Amino acid sequence: MPDYETVEHDVLVIGSGGAGLRAAIEASAASVSVGMVCKCLLGKAHTVMAEGGVAAALANVDERDNWKVHFADTMRGGQYVNNWRMAELHAREAPDRVRELEAWGAVFDRTADGRILQRNFGGHKYARLAHVGDRTGLEMIRTLQDHGIHRGIDVHMEFCVLTLLKDGERVVGAFGYDRERGQFKIFHAKAVVLATGGIGKAYKITSNSWDCTGDGHALAYHAGAALTDMEYVQFHPTGMVWPPSVCGMLVTEGVRGEGGILTNALGSRFMFGFIPDNYKAQTADNEEEGWRYTQGDKNARRPPELLTRDHVARCIVREIKEGRGSPHGGVFLDISWIKNKIPNAAEHIQRKLPSMYHQFKQLGDVDITRQPMEVGPTTHYIMGGVRVNADTQISSVPGLFAAGECAAGINGANRLGGNSLSDLIVFGKRAGEFAAKFAKDHPAGQINSAQVEEAAHRALEPFQRNPGAEGPYQVQSDLQEMMQNLVGIVRKEDEMLRALEGLQRLWDRAGRVGITGHRQFNPGWHTALDLRNLLTVAEAICRSAIERKESRGAQFRDDYPNKDVALGNVNTVIKKGADGAMQIRREPIPEMPAELKKIIEEMK
Numbered sequence: 094m095p096d097y098e099t100v101e102h103d104v105l106v107i108g109s110g111g112a113g114l115r116a117a118i119e120a121s122a123a124s125v126s127v128g129m130v131c132k133c134l135l136g137k138a139h140t141v142m143a144e145g146g147v148a149a150a151l152a153n154v155d156e157r158d159n160w161k162v163h164f165a166d167t168m169r170g171g172q173y174v175n176n177w178r179m180a181e182l183h184a185r186e187a188p189d190r191v192r193e194l195e196a197w198g199a200v201f202d203r204t205a206d207g208r209i210l211q212r213n214f215g216g217h218k219y220a221r222l223a224h225v226g227d228r229t230g231l232e233m234i235r236t237l238q239d240h241g242i243h244r245g246i247d248v249h250m251e252f253c254v255l256t257l258l259k260d261g262e263r264v265v266g267a268f269g270y271d272r273e274r275g276q277f278k279i280f281h282a283k284a285v286v287l288a289t290g291g292i293g294k295a296y297k298i299t300s301n302s303w304d305c306t307g308d309g310h311a312l313a314y315h316a317g318a319a320l321t322d323m324e325y326v327q328f329h330p331t332g333m334v335w336p337p338s339v340c341g342m343l344v345t346e347g348v349r350g351e352g353g354i355l356t357n358a359l360g361s362r363f364m365f366g367f368i369p370d371n372y373k374a375q376t377a378d379n380e381e382e383g384w385r386y387t388q389g390d391k392n393a394r395r396p397p398e399l400l401t402r403d404h405v406a407r408c409i410v411r412e413i414k415e416g417r418g419s420p421h422g423g424v425f426l427d428i429s430w431i432k433n434k435i436p437n438a439a440e441h442i443q444r445k446l447p448s449m450y451h452q453f454k455q456l457g458d459v460d461i462t463r464q465p466m467e468v469g470p471t472t473h474y475i476m477g478g479v480r481v482n483a484d485t486q487i488s489s490v491p492g493l494f495a496a497g498e499c500a501a502g503i504n505g506a507n508r509l510g511g512n513s514l515s516d517l518i519v520f521g522k523r524a525g526e527f528a529a530k531f532a533k534d535h536p537a538g539q540i541n542s543a544q545v546e547e548a549a550h551r552a553l554e555p556f557q558r559n560p561g562a563e564g565p566y567q568v569q570s571d572l573q574e575m576m577q578n579l580v581g582i583v584r585k586e587d588e589m590l591r592a593l594e595g596l597q598r599l600w601d602r603a604g605r606v607g608i609t610g611h612r613q614f615n616p617g618w619h620t621a622l623d624l625r626n627l628l629t630v631a632e633a634i635c636r637s638a639i640e641r642k643e644s645r646g647a648q649f650r651d652d653y654p655n656k657d658v659a660l661g662n663v664n665t666v667i668k669k670g671a672d673g674a675m676q677i678r679r680e681p682i683p684e685m686p687a688e689l690k691k692i693i694e695e696m697k
């Protein structure tokens with residue numbers, strides 16, 4: 094055994110966002126020992142940034158809502174390539190998981206009669222998002238963290254996992270370094286849950302935080318697990334475009350849910366001109382009806398600003414490309430106009446959207462109660478990820494589970510806002526439960542010292558390269574620029590083939606980067622180590638996007654602008670081949686049970 098500190102747990106959870114915390118709580122409730130490692134400080138995982146709310150058919154604001162409507166909305170939003178079993182479990186279980194959060198101390202905004210208040214969001218038929226102003230993620234993290242710590246979970250923060258350790262086919266632990274001191278450590282566990290979040294840092298403009306470098310996706314892939322649906326990267330329609338230092342920072346959909354409208358440089362509310370056929374029946378065809386919807390009129394239909402994110406993002410791109418954009422290259426999002434509709438509009442906006450008010454005031458010197466914001470699309474979320482069993486969240490590798498954004502299935506080709514926070518608590522719970530069960534059913538495996546030594550050697554290589562070697566930041570920046578330009582919102586085969594060639598060159602450069610300094614909190618070293626993950630997910634996205642020769646949800650192909658019926662029946666699946674090369678195949682989506690089909694038909 095190599096001479097590194099070894100920590101033993103029954104279940105090891107990697108990631109301290111909503112999914113990781115919920116998994117850890119559930120595993121610990123099953124009386125197994127639980128360790129949680131996270132690259133960030135505890136309390137700072139990306140989930141803390143979530144704003145608009147958590148989707149659950151509580152029916153507190155609109156009694157017509159129920160799990161079936163939520164299920165049908167999720168499948169329609171995902172363009173029917175979702176894992177229907179996950180979509181079903183999610184819709185059925187989200188209300189209980191939200192009520193459980195409340196019982197554990199989460200203080201949601203309230204209805205007049207004291208129940209959890211719910212707000213409108215894109216693609217959701219009824220007001221469905223339980224929220225805490227526009228700081229829902231903070232409340233979720235605070236609640237789960239308090240609850241988890243009292244359950245006795247061991248937390249190892251600022252620790253970065255570099256590789257999963259295997260005994261034969263099974264995952265039996267993880268190896269990595271603590272960011273502060275740069276010391277290696279082995280985690281020996283009977284089951285491992287990946288809850289590492291998203292991949293936004295593979296792109297130049299993103300709403301994601303620094304640790305969203307696709308580590309879980311890459312760790313699973315290199316351990317032999319299958320990834321699925323990697324072509325589906327969500328570009329949120331509204332990120333800040335100005336000033337440059339905060340370009341990409343999210344502007345919550347809650348702004349549009351509260352009545353915010355999108356206009357172009359001509360002052361035209363352009364979304365009314367682009368309502369897709371399959372949403373026409375559910376969408377307002379005039380401004381008055383759209384406004385009434387946002388104010389809770391149950392007889393009104395949603396305004397077109399609340400169509401799905403993929404569609405709204407593309408409409409914004411078109412306005413900008415056709416010369417009707419705002420001065421800094423976006424379009425206008427205006428909530429201040431509601432002063433024409435309600436008294437005390439400024440106070441109302443500040444109460445409903447406090448973070449947005451401060452974000453624009455402090456970072457852009459814009460008062461959103463008086464002026465429109467300038468917004469444009471930003472890389473926000475990946476629908477693709479580790480392919481898991483819907484009920485247990487186990488991956489295709491024994492002992493390895495995944496939950497939250499790094500797992501795939503529930504969202505299909507496009508995620509509805511609010512469905513991530515509910516995904517975290519529904520499937521985080523399931524992952525924790527079944528990882529604990531796996532740990533109880535299996536003895537500990539053996540740590541393979543050769544795997545540990547290989548990972549340690551690879552991690553230290555950048556220190557040994559000559560002082561003139563290229564640093565990691567330029568490689569990272571070139572990757573982000575290339576993904577943004579060639580594998581972004583609108584895709585073409587020739588551009589993506591160029592991106593694949595570019596990725597090969599970036600892999601070569603990443604293998605030669607050198608760093609200076611020592612191992613104690615060395616950001617250059619951390620970035621050099623992130624490159625392998627970023628390049629792995631970038632390649633998976635690129636190959637999957639090339640393979641899907643159609644436009645569906647978040648994947649828009651300029652060269653194949655329509656849906657292909659046959660491709661609507663398959664998911665793309667990525668695996669590491671025996672030769673180490675990335676392999677892609679199409680896998681048929683299993684037939685949906687008749688009762689679920691009936692729900693979808695009835696809700697059309």
Ligand SMILES: Cc1cc2nc3c(=O)[nH]c(=O)nc-3n(C[C@H](O)[C@H](O)[C@H](O)COP(=O)(O)OP(=O)(O)OC[C@H]3O[C@@H](n4cnc5c(N)ncnc54)[C@H](O)[C@@H]3O)c2cc1C
Binds near residue numbers: 110139143252513
């Ligand atoms: C600004 C913003 C607002 C949003 N608002 C909403 C919303 O209102 N509603 C909604 O449903 N969704 C929203 N989303 C999306 C949602 O917040 C995320 O999809 C979700 O929080 C992801 O949670 P997670 O638990 O999967 O991962 P995260 O919260 O991203 O946590 C990942 C964890 O893994 C750790 N980690 C990563 N790699 C490693 C490694 N190698 N070793 C150790 N630890 C590692 C990280 O440090 C972190 O602790 C929003 C996203 C953004 C950016």
